[in-house]
Amino acid sequence: MTKYEYLGELEKRLEALPHKDVCDIMDEIRNHFEEGIASGKSEEEICESLGDVGELADSYKDGATLPQIISRREKANRPKNSGPDTQGIFFVILFNLFVGLPAWLSVLGILLGLAFVLLILVSLIVFFISSVFMGSAVGFVASIVLLCITLMLLSVLIFSLVVLGFKYFAKGTAAYIKWNRKVWFEGLEG
């Protein structure tokens, strides 16, 4: 496809947009062609780098800018597993060392602490109930029964927090590892 064929086709596909926007887009694409030709690329290569005319027009209709469209195309054309990104590796190591890992450990510590509190509450309930049955709480049975009910209700709250906490902690950890992997291979811009 030549430059003029590409521009003509694009202009047709952008008909739905306001005239001024179409003019701006056409100017932008013409400049892109001129810059490309000046840097030694053929019209064919530039058309190839811009991608399908229909997709380009749709991207413009969605409000994307030319640098965004080109960046997306380059990303899509980039071969996968082309090796780690050096900046990405540094970022992942430093971020995990100073932010990620301390935050992860803090949340894990809070969750384990809550689980430990739950264990203590259950032990206290068992202790108070046994004290009632062993007769060492004469005169205070009503208070102890009420206290046990209170502790049981608190245990329900902490149990629900622990279950939800661990569930979302696991989900968050999986997402965080995925993000780390992405940054490691593609860098921050990818």
Place this chain on the structure above:
Amino acid sequence: MSKKDIGLLITGISSFVLAIIFAVITLIVFSVQVTGAVAKTNWNHLWNQARDNIEDIVDGK
């Protein structure tokens, strides 16, 4: 958040509210029981017993 999680969260929050109510009731019942126990105690008898014990120690018995 799934419906199951929201259900668990609502259970937790409602048990916390109930726990606060029960904690207040427990405190009231406990203070009533302590007041009753204090009122029933024969303090004169306890005091005399303690004085006798101290006197026994002082006398070397």
